[in-house]
Amino acid sequence: MVHQSSILDKEHAELLEQLEDASLKNNGVSELFKEMHSKFLVHLAKENETILPLLSYVKAVSDGKVIGEDQNYINAGEKFRKDYDKMVSEHRKMRDLIGKVEEKLKVHPNAQLSRLVGFLLEHIELEEEFLYPSARMAAKTIRLEHELKGMAVR
Numbered sequence: 001m002v003h004q005s006s007i008l009d010k011e012h013a014e015l016l017e018q019l020e021d022a023s024l025k026n027n028g029v030s031e032l033f034k035e036m037h038s039k040f041l042v043h044l045a046k047e048n049e050t051i052l053p054l055l056s057y058v059k060a061v062s063d064g065k066v067i068g069e070d071q072n073y074i075n076a077g078e079k080f081r082k083d084y085d086k087m088v089s090e091h092r093k094m095r096d097l098i099g100k101v102e103e104k105l106k107v108h109p110n111a112q113l114s115r116l117v118g119f120l121l122e123h124i125e126l127e128e129e130f131l132y133p134s135a136r137m138a139a140k141t142i143r144l145e146h147e148l149k150g151m152a153v154r
Helices: 006-025 030-049 051-062 071-107 111-153
Strands: none
Touching: 006 030, 006 051, 006 111, 030 051, 030 071, 051 071, 051 111, 071 111
C-alpha cells in the first residue's frame, strides 16, 4: 500500500503552518493557538494512520484497481474503528478552542486569524461530513472482505 500525497495532506500542512504562526505571535490568543496546534498534531498522526490509507483504498477501488488482502488496509480500518469516537471528540475540543478564539476576536478583531479559524472549522466539517463516513465505509468493506475470504478458505 502506497500513500500518495493528496489535497488533504496539503491542507493539513497549510493548517499546521498557519496554527504555528498564530501561536508564535503576541496577539492575545497565541496560547489558544498553541493548544490548537498541539492537539492538531496529535490528531493528524491518527488521521495519517487511518483516514489517509482508507481514502487511498476508496480511490483505488473507484479507479477499478484490484486490491488484494493488504494487512495495512485492515490495520488502518481496525484502528479507525477503535479511534473514531476519540477523533470526533478531538474535533469537539477543537471547536471549543475555536469558540474561545472567536470570543476574543470580537473584542480585538483580526481578519487573518478570523480566516484561519473559519478555515479550520470548514476543515473539521469536511472531515465529519464526507471523509469520516467514507473512511468508515471503507473500513467496513475491508473487514467484510477479509471475513469473507476467511470463510472461503475453510
